[in-house]
Amino acid sequence: MTQEGSIITDEMKALIGVEGTPTVLEVEKGAIRMMAEAIGDPNPLWQDEDYAKKTKYGGIIAPPVFLCSPRAGIARGVQRKSPFLRALAGGDELEYLKPVKLGDTITAVSRVTEYSEREGKRGKMLFTIIETTFKNQRDEVIVIGRSTYISY
Amino acid sequence: MAKKQLYYEDVEAGSEITPLAKISTMLMAVKWAGSSGDFNPHHYDDAFAATQGTDGVITHGALKRAWLVNLITDWIGDEGWVKKFSCQYRALDRPRRMASMMTPQEGETWWCKGKVTNKYVEDDQHLVECEIWVENGKGEKTTPGNATVILPSRG
Numbered sequence: 001m002t003q004e005g006s007i008i009t010d011e012m013k014a015l016i017g018v019e020g021t022p023t024v025l026e027v028e029k030g031a032i033r034m035m036a037e038a039i040g041d042p043n044p045l046w047q048d049e050d051y052a053k054k055t056k057y058g059g060i061i062a063p064p065v066f067l068c069s070p071r072a073g074i075a076r077g078v079q080r081k082s083p084f085l086r087a088l089a090g091g092d093e094l095e096y097l098k099p100v101k102l103g104d105t106i107t108a109v110s111r112v113t114e115y116s117e118r119e120g121k122r123g124k125m126l127f128t129i130i131e132t133t134f135k136n137q138r139d140e141v142i143v144i145g146r147s148t149y150i151s152y
Numbered sequence: 153m154a155k156k157q158l159y160y161e162d163v164e165a166g167s168e169i170t171p172l173a174k175i176s177t178m179l180m181a182v183k184w185a186g187s188s189g190d191f192n193p194h195h196y197d198d199a200f201a202a203t204q205g206t207d208g209v210i211t212h213g214a215l216k217r218a219w220l221v222n223l224i225t226d227w228i229g230d231e232g233w234v235k236k237f238s239c240q241y242r243a244l245d246r247p248r249r250m251a252s253m254m255t256p257q258e259g260e261t262w263w264c265k266g267k268v269t270n271k272y273v274e275d276d277q278h279l280v281e282c283e284i285w286v287e288n289g290k291g292e293k294t295t296p297g298n299a300t301v302i303l304p305s306r307g
Contacts, residue, residue, distance in 0.1 A: 031187070034186065034187040035188065037187070038180065038218075039215070039218040039219065039222055040174060040222075041225075043226070063218075063222070064221050064225065064234050065214070068214065068217070069187075069189055069190065071187075071189030072189075086205065088210075089213035089214065090213075090241060091239060092213075093236075093238040094236065095235070095236055096233070096235055152205070
């Protein structure tokens with residue numbers, strides 16, 4: 001039952017936990033470099049093959065934020081509803097289990113895990129938590145992300 | 153580029169993470185949009201941003217998150233591992249406008265900072281917990297967060 005005055009509808013509740021369309025991303029050197037440049041992070045571990053070869057990873061890895069982007073599939077293809085047109089990022093929580101290596105093929109799957117509502121300065125706000133699980137080509141879970149979006 | 157390796161034994165509760173300065177600019181916003189795939193015009197289009205109830209263009213939260221992760225990975229070195237990371241986008245930040253194609257106007261500089269809050273050994277992992285944040289030009293923490301990292305031990 002939808003509570004009186006609640007913006008969280010039964011239709012929205014029914015979509016909680018439903019997995020969205022997977023996003024598949026091949027981890028390319030140029031894409032890693034572009035992201036490192038956008039951050040302003042010159043760490044040679046993300047870009048210099050000779051340097052990275054001598055580290056415990058044995059080659060270039062992606063910076064930890066690499067997967068946590070719409071391009072890599074965070075919150076993409078997910079079934080979500082909101083009565084509002086505007087949204088802001090509220091926060092992120094990430095668990096890193098394994099490195100993302102150059103040449104990996106990553107599959108991301110997102111789902112809404114929670115809706116909640118709050119009264120804010122601009123009236124009612126909807127908080128949506130979306131969880132995304134990233135697996136590599138060996139089906140190993142490498143990153144789990146939980147993002148909060150504030151719709152208003 | 154020679155990098156220094158941080159060890160578990162080098163840090164204690166209260167230890168400061170080497171601060172990292174960043175400047176949010178319109179150029180960076182566009183680069184971040186391109187590399188992350190977050191093309192929300194709220195981050196680079198004044199006319200659109202004016203309709204969003206935020207008094208104009210705002211810096212991507214995810215870019216501030218990336219700065220904080222940069223702070224941590226610089227500090228922990230190649231042998232360290234970010235195990236858990238979280239941050240909240242509590243206050244809005246606004247990019248500097250461009251003075252020329254590559255140079256921003258004078259203005260605010262943001263500092264990524266942090267300190268160690270706890271360290272312990274669990275399941276053979278040498279874990280260090282940190283409080284981290286992005287500070288705006290007025291010294292306000294706009295983006296607070298927490299990280300748990302694994303460091304090598306001199307054993």
